[in-house]
Amino acid sequence: MGELTRASPVAVRGEVPVTERKRRVTATDVARSLGLSRTTVGYVLNNTLGQSIPAATRERVMAEAARLGYRPHRTAQALASGRSMIILLVLPDWPMEHSLRQNLETASHILDHAGYALVTYTRHEGGQARPLWEMLNPDVVIAWTSISAAERTSMQASGITRILPVLQQERSALASPTLTAGTHLQIEHLYEQGHRRVAFATSINERFSLLSQGRAEAAREAADRLGVDLLDLRPVDHRDGTVHQAVREWHAKGVTAVAAFNDDIAAMTVAAAQRAGLSVPDDLAVIGHDDTPMASMLYPSLSSVSIDSVGLGRYLAKLALHAAEDRPLPEAPPDLHAAIVVRESTRR
Structure with a gap:
C-alpha cells in the first residue's frame, strides 16, 4: 500500500473549490491597482457630483474597474445615497x-x-x-x-x-372603471346586436373573486340601464362540466347571448355550445374580455373587449416617477380606454 499523502481540496461537481472562489472586487482593489486614493476612486465609481477629478483619471479608473471585474455594491450604494x-x-x-x-x-x-x-x-x-x-x-x-x-x-x-x-x-376593484368599463361595453354590444336575454359567465377561480364580483355588478347595472334581461349569472368551468350544463340551461331559458368574464371563459362557452349542437353566433352569441391573442385564433373568432393595458402601464410608471422624483403628476389613468373588437362570435 502506497504512502498516505495529504489530500488536495476536492470540489463537489458543479461547485467551485473554496480555495478557488474569487472574492468580490472592491473600490479599494481598484485604488490599490492604480496607486490612487480610495476616496478618489470612490468618487469616480459613484459618479459623485461636485468633484473636480481630471477626465484622464476618470477614464483610468473606469478602465481598471472593468479589467478587474468590479461591480457596484448596490446595498452599500443604497445606504450611502x-x-x-x-x-x-x-x-x-x-x-x-x-x-x-x-x-x-x-x-x-x-x-x-x-x-x-x-x-x-x-x-x-x-x-x-x-x-x-x-x-x-x-x-x-x-x-x-x-x-x-x-x-x-x-x-x-x-x-x-x-x-x-x-x-x-384608494378604490376597490368593485368601483374602478378600469376593471368594469369593459363589462358595460359587453352588454351594450350585445344589446346593439339585438339580444335581450343575456347571461353572464364568470370564473370559478377564487383568486378572481373580487374582480368577478365587480364585473358581475357592472353587468347587472348595464342590463338594468338598457332593459336587458340578465337571466343568469354563474361561475363555469370546462373541467367539472358546469359550462356544458350552463349552456344547455341557458338555451332552454331562451338566452341568446353570453358575456364572459374573460376570453378563457368565453372560449369554453363557445366550445360547450358547439358540443351541444348550437351555432355560434346564430343560436348563442358569445363575447369575451381582454382581447388575448387566442381570441383571433379561435373558430369562430372571438369578439372581445380590448383594454389599453399599455396606456395603464405608462400611467403606472409615470405615477411612480412622480412619487420618486417629484416629476409632474400624470393625467388621470385611461380608465375608459376600452373598446369592443367585433369578430365572428357575435357578428350576425
Missing part, C-alpha cells in the same frame, strides 16, 4: 394574465430607462412570508389593492415615506 432605485408594486392575488402582463411589461421598460427596477409583490391569503418592503427598502410603494393600517405602519417603520395610493384615494 438613501435610495434603492426600486419601485415596489403590491398586487392583489390575481393570476398573471395577458392584460396584466402587458401592463407590467410596459411600466417595467419605462422605469428601467429612468434607472429604476420594478418589483412586484403578491400578497397571498394567510401567507407567512416577510413583506418585501421590509427587505428591499423601496423608494416607492404602489398598492393596486387596499393596504391595512398595520401594513402602512410596517412600511413607515421601514423608512418608506412614499406610499401610493394614500388612504383617501
